[in-house]
Amino acid sequence: MKTRTRVLYVGNFGKVLSPGLRVGYLVVPPALIGHFAEAAQSLQPPPALLIQATIAAFIEHGHLARHFRRIRHVYAERRQRRRPGRNLKRDGIGPSSLSDCRIDRAYDPGLVIGFTNVQTQKANQAARALASALRQAG
Numbered sequence: 001m002k003t004r005t006r007v008l009y010v011g012n013f014g015k016v017l018s019p020g021l022r023v024g025y026l027v028v029p030p031a032l033i034g035h036f037a038e039a040a041q042s043l044q045p046p047p048a049l050l051i052q053a054t055i056a057a058f059i060e061h062g063h064l065a066r067h068f069r070r071i072r073h074v075y076a077e078r079r080q081r082r083r084p085g086r087n088l089k090r091d092g093i094g095p096s097s098l099s100d101c102r103i104d105r106a107y108d109p110g111l112v113i114g115f116t117n118v119q120t121q122k123a124n125q126a127a128r129a130l131a132s133a134l135r136q137a138g
Helices: 030-041 049-060 063-080 120-137
Strands: 009-012 024-027
Touching: 049 063, 063 120
Parallel strands: none
Antiparallel strands: 009 024
C-alpha cells in the first residue's frame, strides 16, 4: 500500500542571516501554493517589499548558497576540534535533554549538544570542556 505525504519546509531568515530581519519562509508543494498564499493574506502584514526584494536578490545571485557553504565549512572545523577542557556554559555549550525535543513519543535518555553558537577559535576549548564534563559524569 502506497501512502502519500506532503513535506513542508519552514524556516526563518533571522537564524540564517540576521535576527533583525524577522522574515520567515515556507516551502510547499506546487499544488498547495495557492492555498498557502490565500492563508498568508489573513496573517500579519508582510515584511516591507524592499526587504523581500533584497532577500530574493540575495538568493537569486547565489549569496545565500555561498553563505551556507561557508557556514558548513565553519561547522565542520568545529566538529573536528576535540580535546578535553572545563566550563560548558562559559564555552557556549548548553546541552539539553533529548526528551525536550519530543512531540508525542518517548525517547531513550539522551542529550542534545549543539555547537553552532561556538566561535571557531573557541572550538578546541569548548570540546575540552565537554569531554571533561562527560568524564566527570562517569
